[in-house]
Amino acid sequence: xxxxxxxxxxxxxxxxxxxxxxxxxxxxxxxxxxxxxxxxxxxxxxxxxxxxxxxxxxxxxxxxxxxxxxxxxxxxxxxxxxxxxxxxxxxxxxxxxxxxxxxxxxxxxxxxxxxxxxxxxxxxxxxxxxxxxxxxxxxxxxxxxxxxxxxxxxxxxxxxxxxxxxxxxxxxxxxxxxxxxxxxxxxxxxxxxxxxxxxxxxxxxxxxxxxxxxxxxxxxxxxxxxxxxxxxxxxxxxxxxxxxxxxxxxxxxxxxxxxxxxxxxxxxxxxxxxxxxxxxxxxxxxxxxxxxxxxxxxxxxxxxxxxxxxxxxxxxxxxxxxxxxxxxxxxxxxxxxxxxxxxxxxxxxxxxxxx
Numbered sequence: 001x002x003x004x005x006x007x008x009x010x011x012x013x014x015x016x017x018x019x020x021x022x023x024x025x026x027x028x029x030x031x032x033x034x035x036x037x038x039x040x041x042x043x044x045x046x047x048x049x050x051x052x053x054x055x056x057x058x059x060x061x062x063x064x065x066x067x068x069x070x071x072x073x074x075x076x077x078x079x080x081x082x083x084x085x086x087x088x089x090x091x092x093x094x095x096x097x098x099x100x101x102x103x104x105x106x107x108x109x110x111x112x113x114x115x116x117x118x119x120x121x122x123x124x125x126x127x128x129x130x131x132x133x134x135x136x137x138x139x140x141x142x143x144x145x146x147x148x149x150x151x152x153x154x155x156x157x158x159x160x161x162x163x164x165x166x167x168x169x170x171x172x173x174x175x176x177x178x179x180x181x182x183x184x185x186x187x188x189x190x191x192x193x194x195x196x197x198x199x200x201x202x203x204x205x206x207x208x209x210x211x212x213x214x215x216x217x218x219x220x221x222x223x224x225x226x227x228x229x230x231x232x233x234x235x236x237x238x239x240x241x242x243x244x245x246x247x248x249x250x251x252x253x254x255x256x257x258x259x260x261x262x263x264x265x266x267x268x269x270x271x272x273x274x275x276x277x278x279x280x281x282x283x284x285x286x287x288x289x290x291x292x293x294x295x296x297x298x299x300x301x302x303x304x305x306x307x308x309x310x311x312x313x314x315x316x317x318x319x320x321x322x323x324x325x326x327x328x329x330x331x332x333x334x335x336x337x338x339x340x341x342x343x344x345x346x347x348x349x350x351x352x353x354x355x
Contacts, residue, residue: 007354008131009335010120012060014053018130020333027124029075032138036069036086040151040329041129042349043342044159045251046275047116051339054276058119062128065090065116066159066349068151069134080142087158089141089306090114107300113137130335132354141303143310149317152326154310156185156349159300161309164189166301167247167272168197172294175244177201179235179262180220182250182273183211185325185348188218190247192320193312195219203235203243205250205258208345217321228258235262242267249273256281265291272298329353 004026010019029035047063049055057063071084080086093100093109100106116128126135136142145154164186171178178199180190183206194202195218204215205225212222221238225231236242242264248255251273259269260283274281288295313322325348330338332354342350 006126006131006133007332008062008126008128009332010060011051011057011063014051018051018335018339020335026072026133027126027135029073029135030138031076034074034077034080034086034136034142035072036088036134036136037072038067038069038129038132038134038354039085040155041067041352042155042326043338043352044156044349048339048342049276054278057117058122061117061119062126062131063116064129064131064352065114066156067129067134068145068155072133077138077142080144085145085147086142087145087154087306087310088115088136088143089162089303090116090159090300092137092140095139104302106302109139113139115140130332130352132332141306143306145310146314149310149313150323152329152351153313153317153322155326155351157309157313158306160185160349161189161312162301162305163272163298164193164249165305165308165312167249167270167298168193169305170268170270170296170298171197171245172268174198177239177243178203178245178247179243179259180204181225181246181248181255181259182206182252183208183215183222184249184345186249186273188214188325188348190249191215191218191220192316196312196316201239201243203239205231205255214321214324219320228255232258232261244268245270247272251276251279253279253281256283260287260291260293263291263293266293267291268294268296270296270298275299325349326351331355 092113093106094111097110099108118127124135180187202220204220205223207225215222245268246259247270327347327350329351
């Protein structure tokens, strides 16, 4: 193990190409830690935002937080062994602060560490998934991946799918009508989850016409969103009135008035996609008050949501076209090219594997 080379890509700052590097040794995991060999990672939109300078991280760093891997060795981690195929939560939490205990929000831990968001000077430096190996810290939730689920299907589960599991969990009761704003990966996951929950009418707004058929395959009613008022009118007519819940995953602030217009009095608006600085909303308090709306922000997820995400994939792997959402893999040494492919938007996720 000591002589095994480690390969990784370093992000220094926007506008500078990612640097592919090799070092000649693997670190030994500390107590409670696990050394994992990355099998496949996927490029999340937040990684692209960082590369483009729309969000700031400690640099230099190894980006990437969506991945599946195989345990090389583990140090006092009960229930896991060498060779296990695993995924892990995006966050490492202390388990002792108020956020972890009193508020049940370990994803907002006072001592939070997030994979793919930390400097290479932090710990071993193997903190991101655009690498051949990663060290999983002792406060990180890990989940074994069933053999029935491929690497491509499970790789985005520890960010995109788990976040949507969290978002859907905040819907009160079992509503009749839900609108999803955005038909990308998060929106498609939302559609699949909502239909599994027994919601009879799920509408999904999307501007890319080539995505409408895929939305249908995840059980939702696709709506062309290129003309916002027409989209509103279509949904209100087809659903015979306003809807119970709107879930925003498009990350476009101009969609908020549309969501407010679609909601019935007493409806719920769940915001999950506007995680970037350009997110100031054009909405008045009066609009919220007069409609008696509940607005819920959802960011990341708790360990239980990752468990539920893997279980959801296992239940539906032969029913929903998860494989079609992820590109064939690029090599890690081709990460710059993979990022350009991801920016093109042809795939729900672009995948990367170590050389």
